[in-house]
Amino acid sequence: MVSEFPLEPKVCIVGAGPAGICAAVQLKTELGLSDITIFDSNNEVGGTWLVNTYPGCCCDVPSHLYSFSFAPKNDWSSFYAPQSEILEYLKDIVVKNNLYFNINFNTTVNRMIWKETTAQWFVEYSHNGSDRVTGKFFDIVINASGILREPKAPKEFTNFKGTLIHSARWNPEVDLSGKVVGVVGTGSSGIQVIPAIADKVKQLAVFQRTPPYLVPRAQFKYPECVKWMFENIPSVRWSHRAALFWLHELLYLSFIHNNIGSFVATRVTRVQRWLQIKSSELRKKLTPSYAVGNKRIGVSLDFYRALQKPNVELVTDSITQVTDRSILTANGKEYPLDVLILATGFHSQDYFAPITVFGERSVNLMDVWKKNGPQTYLGVMSHPAPNFFTILGPHSGSAHGSMIFMIESQVAWIVKALTYMKEKEVNYIRVTQAAEKEFMTLHEQKLASTVWKNETAGNWYKDDQGRVTALWPSNFVSFWNQSRTFVPESFDLKMVSAEKEFMTDDDE
Structure with a gap:
């Protein structure tokens, strides 16, 4: 011992x-x-x-x-x-x-x-x-x-008897094709799940309690010539990494209360909403009422686009009841569902x-x-x-x-x-x-x-x-x-x- x-x-x-x-x-x-x-x-x-x-x-x-x-x-x-x-x-x-x-x-x-x-x-x-x-x-x-x-899964959702999945415990055998699907949550996981499944499902209801702030996601493939430089000229790779590090260090300024960084970040997210969301009503639903950074900032160019697809509906009324096959909201509307996905965090x-x-x-x-x-x-x-x-x-x-x-x-x-x-x-x-x-x-x-x-x-x-x-x-x-x-x-x-x-x- x-x-x-x-x-x-x-x-x-x-x-x-x-x-x-x-x-x-x-x-x-x-x-x-x-x-x-x-x-x-x-x-x-x-x-x-x-x-x-x-x-x-x-x-x-x-x-x-x-x-x-x-x-x-x-x-x-x-x-x-x-x-x-x-x-x-x-x-x-x-x-x-x-x-x-x-x-x-x-x-x-x-x-x-x-x-x-x-x-x-x-x-x-x-x-x-x-x-x-x-x-x-x-x-x-x-x-x-x-x-x-x-994973955090509120108890009321256990009433649902259809296919119930938490985003952190995904079941790859579930086929969403042609299904009526609900997603609860528009945090970091929901922001990624929703655009990925929107074109596969018949109907998608997105239940949102608090809208997220989003900044653009500048996704791109690294060209082979750049990978070659990273491999053969280490200083290039480290310079790239250092630039990314200091850029993200600047992002911290967004979280200082009433700071110029917070002002700039708020404007950037506002511009993205105006450029990507055509409907003023939908834009209003997706406009946060809290300061930028108070909740984790999402990174996406696809989330707002997905919510504007004809088969997708953003629901902002609070959930009042979960039945064995549907969700009821405060405005009295019922949403029948085949599959319910919980993107409710941890x-x-x-x-x-x-x-x-x-x-x-x-x-x-x-x-x-x-x-x-x-x-x-x-x-x-x-x-x-x-x-x-x-x-x-x-x-x-x-x-x-x-x-x-x-x-x-x-x-x-x-x-x-x-x-x-x-x-x-x-x-x-x-x-x-x-x-x-x-x-x-x-x-x-x-x-x-x-x-x-x-x-x-x-x-x-x-x-x-x-x-x-x-x-x-x-x-x-x-x-x-x-x-x-x-x-x-x-x-x-x-x-x-x-x-x-x-x-x-x-x-x-």
């Missing part, structure tokens, strides 16, 4: 999506670690890019920005990569780094329990379809299960679900977070959970750029922390409450000037008490500056042996 942590820690990574893959690669290449176990409930790597296979699924961040700095891909087919190409990119990284041997597929982690006497985590897991629970001890746990993982505030994490003194971390709001340091560590790191946890999401940058920044910081532990020959790390409080104060200060703090429209960035918990409320450069160094004074660091009891704060 007890390992010589400073020499070779036993590491558990939960999730084999982009975050888990990045963590495993960097632990192997930067620290030379080999005792790494990755658990994933799916049957293949890829995470969100494995399970999201709905029609039109693609990344809304440019391909050369949505890729790891340590694994550049010179031959991206297009400016915005489709789901299938991103999945193959991730699989290729796993193969090149021999990570398949480290992964336990079809395995669900149920509980993680901190053992104070040995400074280890006891991780309980079960194989899909089995009631048998197994457990192992690990020195380090890295939660990389992702923030947009558990449980973004359930960071570990369905995993229960018991930290020091058996504290249930999610219970504490739901009561007081998540308290973290860099979105990576939380005081009640020593030796426990989270990638893309609270306070680290992005509304303006590539999550890959945030993943790499957090993983780089974790590597620095583990390197320091190895150098000092300690097996216990816990962020101090003072450091955690200082980071949360910084988070609130940066949040104060943004539209997320100053607007009331709901979005997945907020918890059920209206607290903005999912986002890093500034640009990427500021997060990189915060996370580029490891500050030992911000942590409790020590060696805990199995022969003596864990020392509490009172004992110390």
